[in-house]
Amino acid sequence: MKNIIALALAATLAAPAFAASDFYIGTDVGQTRVDEGGVKFRSTGVSVYGGYQVAPNIAIEAGYRNLGSDTVFGVKTKGSAWQASALFLAPLSTDFSLFGRLGVNRVEGKGSATGFNIKTSDTRAFFGIGGRYALSQQVGLRAEFQKPDSDTKVFSAGIDFRF
Template identity: 55%
Template sequence: MKKIIALAAIAALSTVAQADGFYIGGDVGKSRISDEGLKFKGTSYALFGGYNFSDNVAVELGYRNLGKDTITIRNVPFTLKGNALQVSAVLSAPLGSDFSVFGRLGVNRLEGKLTFPGGAEKETLTRALIGFGARYAISKEFGLRAEFQKAASDTQVFTFGADYRF
């Protein structure tokens, strides 16, 4: 059974690998969340995939872990964890053969969990997603990128990452 699942996964990946326009990638960076006057900072990472309709227009779907941070107020620890599912349109403009800038407009489903002694609160929100960044193409397939995202009015993320285009 495991061999059948492995063969099915290889077949699915080889189909994607032959499809022009698709890309996958990941990034890591810093997130900052301000919640009711409290500021939380964490290490953020994301996995994403997308499809380039042209050199200038793409659609992207991703999962972002916003990290975890604990702050102590009057000897009481508060821990915040967050993540987001994101979908967005990405518009890019080449500034040369290897360098481009891009903007992002989309929506994300944010989930945050605040824990404290004696309890926890969980909240799920759907908010607009905006961002901008730059990409440097190492080769036709492989690129490096830096990006700033505003996932909600109180959530900011700055990342460095890489992508692979099929």
């Protein structure tokens, strides 16, 4: 937690050195689907993220994704992921762009039933593809497909704010 606070403070103090509207924050909601060895997990999850557009076609982004929760064979399960990635942007017009994402994330899963608890975590590469439509210079809508783990898919839609 101390590292996150220090990072946020450093970004705030460094902000005047960067151009306006290169920084952004956002949130999305989406459907998580996990299919592992015939066991299927379906849930609605949310994420929060922030980023900086380093160049017209490149941005860096970090965020937290709640993958949701479900009960599978009597076991309550839930998942989450901390993510850091680079986005490669392809503007198709002044308002619409496509993007590809390549990064690393730490996926954590928890399961509990009467008499036992289990927790797993794994750090691995992930990718995503999506699009963004700018409603204005400061506000945009995003839709995206992500693959945070080999057996996990996330389809999401959200909004971002540039400042």
